[in-house]
Amino acid sequence: MQKQTGFASILLILLIGLALTTLVIGMVTSVRSLQDSSLTTHAQTQAQIKSAIGYQALTGLLKPLTATQIAQINNGVIKDNGSPAATIATYKVVTTTEGCPASTGGKNYFCYDITAKSGGASSVVRAIYTDITTGGGxxxxxxxxxxxxxxxxxxxxxxxxxxxxxxxxxxxxxxxxxxxxxxxxxxxxxxxxxxxxxxxxxxxxxxxxxxxxxxxxxxxxxxxxxxxxxxxxxxxxxxxxxxxxxxxxxxxxxxxxxxxxxxxxxxxxxxxxxxxxxxxxxxxxxxxxxxxxxxxxxxxxxxxxxxxxxxxxxxxxxxxxxxxxxxxxxxxxxxxxxxxxxxxxxxxxxxxxxxxxxxxxxxxxxxxxxxxxxxxxxxxxxxxxxxxxxxxxxxxxxxxxxxxxxxxxxxxxxxxxxxxxxxxxxxxxxxxxxxxxxxxxxxxxxxxxxxxxxxxxxxxxxx
Structure with missing residues (x-):
């Protein structure tokens, strides 16, 4: 009987160690999950920023053009000024059957989907422009x-x-x-x-x-x-x-x-x-x-x-x-x-x-x-x-x-x-x-x- 002395204490210590191990594993898993979530959120944010930059660039391209010239622009790539230039976003025309308003009453509508990607995330912005001509003609x-x-x-x-x-x-x-x-x-x-x-x-x-x-x-x-x-x-x-x-x-x-x-x-x-x-x-x-x-x-x-x-x-x-x-x-x-x-x-x-x-x-x-x-x-x-x-x-x-x-x-x-x-x-x-x-x-x-x-x-x- 003297040989069993302290066995309960050993079991208790083992149980506590097992609990701590489980807790550590759970925390590691949680941290890893949070890191993935953070990376995903960061990538999504970067994609949205890039699509906003793409919108600004496309707007600058279209503003000085006539309606006839704009109607000829169907798609394109927006790049930065680096060397080599990196792609910021792409854009693609949206037709009336896809949701762009029909031109009427002296107003011409032009719609584009601007897509940007970062990591595994992507962001799509739909911009609807109205071209209004006043005076003369x-x-x-x-x-x-x-x-x-x-x-x-x-x-x-x-x-x-x-x-x-x-x-x-x-x-x-x-x-x-x-x-x-x-x-x-x-x-x-x-x-x-x-x-x-x-x-x-x-x-x-x-x-x-x-x-x-x-x-x-x-x-x-x-x-x-x-x-x-x-x-x-x-x-x-x-x-x-x-x-x-x-x-x-x-x-x-x-x-x-x-x-x-x-x-x-x-x-x-x-x-x-x-x-x-x-x-x-x-x-x-x-x-x-x-x-x-x-x-x-x-x-x-x-x-x-x-x-x-x-x-x-x-x-x-x-x-x-x-x-x-x-x-x-x-x-x-x-x-x-x-x-x-x-x-x-x-x-x-x-x-x-x-x-x-x-x-x-x-x-x-x-x-x-x-x-x-x-x-x-x-x-x-x-x-x-x-x-x-x-x-x-x-x-x-x-x-x-x-x-x-x-x-x-x-x-x-x-x-x-x-x-x-x-x-x-x-x-x-x-x-x-x-x-x-x-x-x-x-x-x-x-x-x-x-x-x-x-x-x-x-x-x-x-x-």
Whole structure:
């Protein structure tokens, strides 16, 4: 019996050791599991980071492209800048049958799945882009969004189709006569009397003066400073702040200061530079029969176009319309549109040799604009000084109500317009006095004006 002494203690120690062994094994297994979980979480996080980087890179690729160009991009690989370059993510187009919205209402949708991998984890991000184009485009006909009031049918003649919105009072008629409640609801009768076909206004948005400032050649600020831009020279000026002395630009004067500053353009001056003239504030444009105006004029404030008493028509041409319509020889047209030397040539629509470019870029299309104002445009014509305008005229001002107009035709002479006359503000466009306006259908290539493409993200989610 003495030989069994301490056996219970040994069993107890063995049991405790076994328990400790089990505990250690369990802890090792748990730690290993936690390590695997941590590695998986880390890999998933890295994959998600890479897919986010891939999204940013793809967005940068698509933003400057046209809808036609984007539609040709089906898949690709996104790599870093290392040597050798490592793959960050891949992308693949998503079709409408796979869940991408169908393009509609002027909006184009483009969808891509962006896939990134890290370790054994992967992350897929679906990006839905919306390509919205506003302003310009190709159009043919005039627009009077805030309504159109004419005194007599002879006040408006032509061969255009015009879009007319409701007058400020909300009347159903689209063209108003003699300031009374008589409306030309019988459009067939109105067309027969005037040659103008009337349609209901479809909302249209053109680019503003501010949006087009970067596309101008000479910029006149309200603070009295001026700049030149988009001009060939010793170097190509491509900023909006290249200084130039305002007084050095002949043919353009200024009066007033601050908010009341007004610029005046004397079209008779042969020193007016070629290109696009951009003004912050109001602008008066004095046309003269002694010399045609060949420029694009853009203003943030009200614009007034005037013919002085003279024996002959005051003519104004948008640069490209001068090429289309002027009866002068080719060499003269080239000089008036692009300049006569190797410096000061507008880069938007002329090449270094002074030859007109094709209007296949948004910058070049500005050559089809004659006048553009963020506010109202008034035309004042004298009986012995008719006005002939060639190009697209765009005004977006006029708040509506009594006394507010988007466009106004005054005087007792004749205004011939070959191009599109577009007033998109809420104000009523009116013809006063005995002024006669003729809207002539322009050349189709001259109907295109600059537009603005905005690429926005309408959806982003992990798949």
């Amino acid at each position: 190709s159009f043919n006909g005039s627009i009077f969004a805030g309504g159109l009031q004419i005194g007599h049918t002879r006040n408006l003649q032509g061969d255009q189709t015009i879009q007319v919105g409701a007058a400020p009072g909300g009347e159903n008629g689209v063209v108003k006569g003699n300031g009374s409640s008589t409306f030309y609801d019988d459009q067939a009768q109105f067309t027969l009397a005037t040659g103008i076909t009337v349609q209901e206004y479809t909302p249209t948005k053109f680019m503003t003066a501010e949006e087009l400032r970067a596309s101008a050649n000479y910029i006149f600020y309200a603070n009295g400073k001026c700049a030149k831009n988009n001009l060939y020279g010793a170097s190509i000026y491509n900023t909006e702040t290249e200084p130039v002395t305002c007084s050095s630009i002949s043919g353009i004067t200024v009066s007033g200061s601050g908010a009341s500053k007004k610029w005046t353009i004397d079209a008779a001056s042969s020193a007016i530079p070629v290109g696009v003239l951009w003004f912050e504030g109001e602008v008066d444009i004095n046309l003269n029969s002694s010399r045609d105006l060949v420029n694009t004029i853009i203003a943030t404030g009200d614009m007034k176009v005037i013919t002085t008493n003279q024996s002959g028509a005051g003519k104004a041409y948008a640069p490209y319309h001068y090429y289309l319509e002027a009866s002068t020889n080719a060499a003269t047209k080239k000089t008036r549109i692009c300049g006569s030397s190797s410096t000061g040539i507008p880069t938007q629509y002329c090449d270094t040799a002074g030859t007109l470019k094709a209007l296949d870029t948004e910058l070049a299309k500005i050559a089809n604009i004659l006048f553009l104002s963020n506010k109202n445009i008034t035309f004042d014509v004298k009986s012995n000084s008719p006005m002939s305008l060639y190009g697209n005229i765009i005004g977006s001002g006029g708040a509506g109500g009594t006394g507010a107009s988007s466009g106004k035709f005054t005087g007792n002479g004749t205004i011939d317009i070959k191009g599109n006359l577009s007033f998109t503000g809420e104000g009523l466009t009116v013809t006063n006095g005995t002024v006669n306006v003729k809207l002539n259908r322009g050349d189709s290539s001259g109907n295109v004006t600059p537009s603005k493409k905005v690429m926005t993200l309408s959806g982003l989610r992990y798949m």
